[in-house]
Amino acid sequence: MPSFHLSREQSHSVWNNSIEPALHVRSQDTVRMQIAEASGGQLSQNSTPADVRQLDFSHINPVTGPVYVEGAEPGDALVVDILSMEMETWGWTAIIPGFGLLADEFQEPHLRISRITSKYAELLPGLRVPLSPFIGTIGVAIAEAGEHSIVPPRAQGGNMDIRHMTPGSRLWLPVAVEGALLSVGDTHSAQGDGEVCGTAVETASEVTLRVNLVKNRPLTSPMVETHPRSLxxxxxxxxxxxxxxxxxxxxxxxxxxxxxxxxxxxxxxxxxxxxxxxxxxxxxxxxxxxxxxxxxxxxxxxxxxxxx
The missing domain is CATH 3.10.28.20 (Acetamidase/Formamidase-like domains)
Incomplete structure (x- = not known):
């Protein structure tokens, strides 16, 4: 079972099944990926709320990949085991104007930079959320041609923000195009179910995955096998x-x-x-x-x- 590596520079900001694969692998191979934080470098540890207002959504949620899986065809399932995640030492959470469950009530930008330790994400001094790293965006290419926004989730996965996608969990994805074309991004140090303000503790990371192809296993939507550490x-x-x-x-x-x-x-x-x-x-x-x-x-x- 060979192991491969992708840098965060090998990324894209739209779903498009014509994007040239960054990597070709076989079933049971392991892939180590560098993941950019969700702003794609637009925010830093020194950013202010004014920088939030200037965010360019065309660069939001960049994903590393795509990874072409040999033998994958429509009607198959791609099974992804999340083996490990190594998080950066800082992350950001923001209220972005026009975004979030209460966007009409919170119209001004707001930003907090969290310190990430081995156990916690500290949003403010003394306000520590237990560290629970997970992958917010993980999916395979959709069948429809052309460019499609990465922000909304789709039948092939994508920006699902399921906080149970932690190391030890397994994700099943319905393959829609030849090679599947797996991409990963938007890693979080912590998030509640719902991500109500629109952002979690958005953190760059390095993740290790193993891919496994299951032939003739049609799915209509993603399926997750969770791990106790996500509870x-x-x-x-x-x-x-x-x-x-x-x-x-x-x-x-x-x-x-x-x-x-x-x-x-x-x-x-x-x-x-x-x-x-x-x-x-x-x-x-x-x-x-x-x-x-x-x-x-x-x-x-x-x-x-x-x-x-």
């Missing part, structure tokens, strides 16, 4: 949003969590929104008792020194 534990606060629309219920729950964090810690609403994005987990708690549905958001108490 949270401990005591948590859980707030609720109840409405006849799941989108609105999620917004209500997020507002309630922002208010709770601000009340308990004295953080600004902007910073509380970020905390909800990097550590709060949105869940559909009830969807059968029409006409109203319940969405809850859970936040582990251990995140703050002394608990909430």
């Amino acid at each position: 949270r534990s401990g005591h948590a606060w859980a707030v609720t949003g109840i409405a006849s629309d799941l989108w609105e219920a999620a917004r209500i729950a997020t507002r309630h969590m922002i208010a709770l964090i601000s009340e308990k810690t004295g953080l600004s609403d902007e910073d509380a929104y970020m905390v909800a994005s990097i550590a709060g987990d949105l869940k559909i708690s009830e969807i059968v008792d029409a006409p109203n549905w319940v969405v809850s958001m859970h936040l582990d108490k251990e995140i703050f020194e002394g608990g909430l």
Whole structure:
């Protein structure tokens, strides 16, 4: 099982099945990839909120690749084992105008640079989120010709932001074109389910993957086998949003969590929104008792020194 390496310079910023492969591998080969942080170098440890306003979305979420897998054809499944992730020592979280679940309520840019250690992402002094590295964008090329934005997820994967895509997890992807054309990017040090403010702790990294081709295994969408390290534990606060629309219920729950964090810690609403994005987990708690549905958001108490 040979091992290969790709640098973050071998990247692209759109899905396009005509992009020349950066690498050719076979089933069971291992690939080590350098991954750029989600701004593609537009933000640094010295950036300010003014830099957030100037972000060029055509360069957002660059992905390393594509990797051509010999023998892969439409109707096959590409199975990707996430073997390891090594994170940079800093990451960023931002409120980007026009982006996020509450974009209409948080219209000004905001930015926090986190210090990344072997155990935590520290957004602010004393505000430490347990380190849980995962891959935010991982997918194979789509069948449709031409350039397609990397921002929305698709049937072939992409920017799914599933925080369970940690080392030890396995991802199944439906192959849509010859060679599959696997690409990876947007690695995070921590994120809550929902990524409500639109960003996680966005961090450059180096990831090691193993690819395995399963012939004649048609899938209609990605499937994940999770690993226990991706699960949270401990005591948590859980707030609720109840409405006849799941989108609105999620917004209500997020507002309630922002208010709770601000009340308990004295953080600004902007910073509380970020905390909800990097550590709060949105869940559909009830969807059968029409006409109203319940969405809850859970936040582990251990995140703050002394608990909430």
